[in-house]
Amino acid sequence: MKHSGILLHISSLPSAYGIGDLGKEAYKFADFLKAGNQKLWQILPLNPAGEDNSPYQAYSAFAGNPYFIDLDALYQQGLISDRYKKLRWDKGNVNYELVYKNKDSVLKEISKNLDRIDKADFNSFCLDNQFWLEDYALFMGLYEHFDKISWNNWNEDIIARTPQVMKMYQEKLRTEIVFWKTIQYLFWSQWFKLKNYANSLGIEIIGDLPIYISYQSADVWASSQNFMLDAKKRLACVAGVPPDIYAEKGQLWGNPVYDWEYMKKDGFSWWLNRLIFSQKCYDHIRIDHFIGFANYYSIPANAADAVMGQWNKAYGRELFEKFKEKVPNAKILAEDLGNKTKEVENLLEFTGYPGMVILQNWYDSPDVGKFLNSLKQSNIVVYTGTHDNNTIKGWYKSISKSEKKAYRKITGCKLDVIKAMINLGVKSNADKFIVPIQDYLELSEADRMNVPGTKGNWIWRLKNDKYIKSNKRIARLTLQQ
Numbered sequence: 001m002k003h004s005g006i007l008l009h010i011s012s013l014p015s016a017y018g019i020g021d022l023g024k025e026a027y028k029f030a031d032f033l034k035a036g037n038q039k040l041w042q043i044l045p046l047n048p049a050g051e052d053n054s055p056y057q058a059y060s061a062f063a064g065n066p067y068f069i070d071l072d073a074l075y076q077q078g079l080i081s082d083r084y085k086k087l088r089w090d091k092g093n094v095n096y097e098l099v100y101k102n103k104d105s106v107l108k109e110i111s112k113n114l115d116r117i118d119k120a121d122f123n124s125f126c127l128d129n130q131f132w133l134e135d136y137a138l139f140m141g142l143y144e145h146f147d148k149i150s151w152n153n154w155n156e157d158i159i160a161r162t163p164q165v166m167k168m169y170q171e172k173l174r175t176e177i178v179f180w181k182t183i184q185y186l187f188w189s190q191w192f193k194l195k196n197y198a199n200s201l202g203i204e205i206i207g208d209l210p211i212y213i214s215y216q217s218a219d220v221w222a223s224s225q226n227f228m229l230d231a232k233k234r235l236a237c238v239a240g241v242p243p244d245i246y247a248e249k250g251q252l253w254g255n256p257v258y259d260w261e262y263m264k265k266d267g268f269s270w271w272l273n274r275l276i277f278s279q280k281c282y283d284h285i286r287i288d289h290f291i292g293f294a295n296y297y298s299i300p301a302n303a304a305d306a307v308m309g310q311w312n313k314a315y316g317r318e319l320f321e322k323f324k325e326k327v328p329n330a331k332i333l334a335e336d337l338g339n340k341t342k343e344v345e346n347l348l349e350f351t352g353y354p355g356m357v358i359l360q361n362w363y364d365s366p367d368v369g370k371f372l373n374s375l376k377q378s379n380i381v382v383y384t385g386t387h388d389n390n391t392i393k394g395w396y397k398s399i400s401k402s403e404k405k406a407y408r409k410i411t412g413c414k415l416d417v418i419k420a421m422i423n424l425g426v427k428s429n430a431d432k433f434i435v436p437i438q439d440y441l442e443l444s445e446a447d448r449m450n451v452p453g454t455k456g457n458w459i460w461r462l463k464n465d466k467y468i469k470s471n472k473r474i475a476r477l478t479l480q481q
Contacts, residue, residue: 002378004426004478005040005206006033007387007436009055009449010068011094012461018089018099020461022190023070027197028465034201036474041198042206042286042434044387044449046191050214053096053458056288057214057255059140061274062132064187067103073190078116080109093459110186111179125185131273132218133181139218141176142169151221152234159233161222191281199283206333206434207282209274211289212239212255219270220256226263226270227256228298235301241338242297242309250299250306251453257298260314268319275323279330286381290334290353293319294343320351333381333432337361354379354431358386359421360395372410375428382430384421384439387449391438392418394445418442422477433478440474441467 013020013029020026033041047058048065055065074080084106090098126133139151146154157165170177195205213219215235220227228236239257243250263271278285287293293316299309323330334348336355348355357380362371375382384392396404396417407413413420418439425433438447438460450457 002431003039004433005038007042007434009044014462019094021068021070022194026194030198032468033203036471045208056210060136060218061213063136066183079113122185135222136218137177137180140180141173204283206284208286209278211292215256228259237298240299240306252306264315284331286333288335290336291344294347316347354381357382360385360389378429380430381432382425382428383434388452391443392421
């Protein structure tokens with residue numbers, strides 16, 4: 001194992017204002033990583049969370065989440081009053097309804113103080129990001145104008161983006177458009193300041209790029225030709241995975257699938273813009289559901305489950321060939337879990353991107369010996385678990401007595417099952433080893449981030465900065481790097 005790191009999303013940081021943000025607690029966490037001898041900080045997608053507050057169902061593939069903006073910094077810049085300090089904020093897990101209500105009202109104050117923003121810097125940001133920012137800002141203005149209903153229920157002429165109507169709304173919503181551009185300017189300014197600070201400590205950021213985006217997004221509205229929609233821009237088919245031992249009717253994700261034939265003819269411009277932009281935002285990019293670049297599972301939009309879907313060919317090789325020409329030294333991690341076909345293996349071999357190994361998943365393997373042998377590879381990223389997994393403590397509690405016995409035998413564990421799994425990752429030959437902060441803090445199942453296929457996720461966060469006391473123990477656990 002060469003470099004170890006910790007998985008913790010921005011929303012899960014401690015904060016006085018209801019949700020983790022890019023303020024002082026984020027800088028404390030970077031300091032904690034440094035003190036704990038960690039080299040990597042992995043986060044989840046930074047995009048504005050959509051349905052069920054999931055960062056994997058975003059309103060935009062490019063925009064940053066406004067609710068992560070540090071309010072204290074805005075106050076110090078004179079962009080907002082101190083009213084936000086007097087509002088009621090929950091101190092426990094994220095109460096999204098309260099966070100949205102409070103922060104929406106606070107952020108609106110920015111519109112009254114735009115003269116305090118560096119105009120030259122703002123204009124430069126807008127120019128550099130106009131390929132996505134113009135459509136996103138208009139989309140958000142329209143979303144509020146139409147009382148936050150789905151874009152496919154807006155007036156037909158703006159759904160169709162007819163030039164005359166587009167121009168009319170751009171004029172009508174000019175103030176709102178400037179506001180949403182400003183929000184993005186402030187978000188990304190704060191983000192790059194934090195990233196630069198982490199980099200100065202020798203810590204690299206692993207960003208997360210979901211392969212699919214939400215139908216209710218600026219990208220699908222503005223670039224509908226890239227997606228499998230019908231003549232009225234309604235969903236024609238959706239993404240998911242077929243039935244397996246975990247779900248007898250498969251998983252119906254509901255995201256629009258890409259029109260890979262169109263994308264190939266177009267030169268993959270949307271994807272290239274997204275990959276290049278992400279490479280600027282992070283030191284490494286974890287691409288979620290990488291197998292979807294080899295072949296993707298398409299399900300009729302009106303299907304009740306994922307049983308009736310079919311596999312189709314994607315053009316991932318052609319896409320990444322172009323990407324490598326533009327960014328030859330990009331650092332990509334491929335989330336290759338699931339149905340790893342020959343096509344997927346060929347694509348991984350072509351790109352050279354490291355795949356993933358999840359230590360909790362070894363009992364899913366028909367050959368435990370082969371699974372453990374995979375840890376001898378170097379071009380892999382090893383995890384105890386991801387945001388979708390249980391904590392080690394919760395996982396161990398859930399497995400059978402025979403599995404517990406096998407686990408103890410394989411790891412040589414007698415008492416400390418958490419230390420045993422972390423030690424297994426440390427002793428691997430992997431280039432990178434990532435542990436969710438919950439596992440280092442020995443937290444239970446109640447503290448997991450997400451239970452796939454259920455509601456009410458993405459709410460967990462650290463309640464205070466007591467976690468900092470664990471930095472010496474973490475350094476000792478990962479000393480072999």
